Amino acid sequence: MMKKQIENFLRTLGHPLVSFIISLGNLVLFVASAVYHALTPKYYVKNFLRQVLEMGFYSLPVVGLTTIFAGMVIALQTYSGFARYGAESAVASVVLISVTRELAPVLSALMVAGRIGAAMAAEIGTMKVTEQIDALVTLSTNPFKYLFAPRLWAGLTVLPVLVLFGDVIGIFGGYVVGVYKLGFNPANYINSTIEEIEAIGIISGLTKAAVFGFIIALMGCYNGYHSKGGAQGVGQATTNAVVSASILILIFNYILTEVFFSK
């Protein structure tokens, strides 16, 4: 009786563990293959440019709105918190540091993961279940080079540009609240911001953006490519792409912060 219970317990524990290890192995193989094909010819430049447009240009409004409000909120919160200690003058520098190091990269990446990661998984998943990916192979075209490599390159290169744009918009949001709502002198606010600009802050934010962009594209491609069945499978792949990309973004945000700023 006891032996049976232990056996059942181990089976219950073992099945998800084995599934997890298999999934992890598949992911590692997929990443290795995707990176190899992204670095070796043939390159589909037109597909890359299409992804740049989709992932970059069309994401500008979302990133702009996200970062401007994030900058505005940070200015307000910092002012209300720091006023207790008479440190209101630190608002400009806090906005700068918060936006460039954390808010612009992380929030932009999360928004792009929702917008692009989901679309990528849905598109590739639909191609998978309607045999379009098989059709590519029969037309002597490697799906890793034709579909995945352009997306990975686009993720890697476009998100830093988006985040740079988000940095400017977010800081502008803080400026608007600081000057028009909290009554800071515009020239002083701008001077404080410029004085606080540090290369490490900007570089760390852009590096994070590149890593997050790669993660978004990777999760979109991986989950789409492994979708099974019909509409339900594609829906599941879409959800998985967004959730896994979001979690990985938060984990890698900590790791990269540790790399750049731990002493």
Add this chain to the structure above:
Amino acid sequence: MSEVKISIRNLHKTFGTKQVLKGVDLDVFKGQSLVVIGGSGTGKSVLIKCIQGLLEPDFGTIEIDGVDVLSEKTKSHISEKMGMLFQGGALFDSLSVWENVAFSLIENKGYDRQVAKREAVRVLRQVGLAPDVADLSPSELSGGMQKRVGLARAIITKPDIIFFDEPTTGLDPIMADVINDLIVESAKGLGATTLTITHDMSSVRKIADRVAMLYQGKIIWQGTVKEMDKTENPYVVQFINGCAQGPIKVEV
């Protein structure tokens, strides 16, 4: 005896615990049209996907013109000799009809887009589609038109071997007959070897030079269409007559 174009020996493929192919032995002769028949879920699609390198068999050999297609070195070279008409068309919905048809010419053979478009329109006309279809999106086409576009895409590079996966599924009988005629014309015109999988018997009678029946993961019978009509093999007889009673048990 004609030259063997595709040779399959002892092919096995398992998915999880389900053994789909259990030792398939099959030869397709050069210029011949072989049709593999069999019920749903008997492994017909798996067989065709193994030949094309879309699935990796557990063991066994597949040779095309005497060359092992399962070897990584020969895979891409071999795939250039093949064309495929998919069951659902599998047209790329992000591309227009002519871009679908001319895909191989542009991406693999480096054709100029205008030249490739002219060639695509020519092949579309060959399969009975008007030139104004070329700029439409695949989603704007009927099922029969999508099959024709799929056929045009399969034959534009003049392949040695063409695979047809359930070419008439989902079509009305008249459109199915039109597609069958197009398949025969295209294959004869190119002098190609064809391998078709289907359970549509009117398609078999129209297309096949030889017929092979796949049952429980093995080829259990093969012969010409005339031999098929005269055979006393109970499995073939039940299948071609579409009888519920017989040795083939359908899992309900």
